[in-house]
Amino acid sequence: MTLYKLSPSSLTFFWDECPRCFYLQIVRGINRPSMVFPGVFSRIDSLMKKLFAGQPTSALSPDLPPGRVTLQGKWVNSAPIAFPGIEASCYIKGAFDSVLAFDDGSYAVVDFKTTSPNRQHIGFYGRQLSAYAYALEHPAENGLRLAPISRLGLLYLDPVDIEHGADHRRIVYGGEVTWQEIPKAEDKFLEFLRGVLEVLSLPEPPPASEGCGFCAYRAEARRHGL
Secondary structure (H helix, E strand, O other): OEEEEEOHHHHOHHHHHOHHHHHHHHOOOOOOOOOOOOHHHHHHHHHHHHHHOOOEHHHOOOOOOOEEEEEEOOEEEEOOEOOOOOOEEEEEEEEOOEEEEEOOOOEEEEEEEOOOOOOOHHHHHHHHHHHHHHHHHOEOOOOOOOOOEEEEEEEEEEEEEEEEOOOOOOEEEEEEEEEEEEOOOHHHHHHHHHHHHHHHOOOOOOOOOOOOHHHHHHHHHHHOOO
């Protein structure tokens, strides 16, 4: 049985964009060219983590149970995940944004997003958060263990205004913060993961997604004998 490493982030846009590219990278080691990610978003993410470090959960949302932001940027590493009748297996490895520790002894996994709240985010970001939660509750021998994970959620920062600060060399951005709960459904996540491993078990990569520009580029190059 072949064991593949899957990152929680790869189960979001990458899988949805093109299972063929996903297969080629995970199974064949053919990495798709990386997309340029503006450094400002990484900077904002770092500032968000710093702002909420050690804060009570009420600083994120009054709807959350009492507790505190306790861990940030820690790596998770799950035990192997396998399904009967499927050749491919996997383990989950990646670093989460933040974890909340509630006073009742349970935990929440939180991801920060610099964008407007959108209900459509629940599906694919839910996979990412579910992957972190699964790895924390089912860690490898030396993996970080936190259980039970009772909640998953996104904390949005949506920039809405801008003004001069007291110093003419400083500009201040203002943003609205929104908490969006993500339903925790381990069974549903494992059902999704089973489908991913079925694709990774194929002897050849699946067809390209219709809108995949990378696959279209490769096909055009082959058409010209390149």
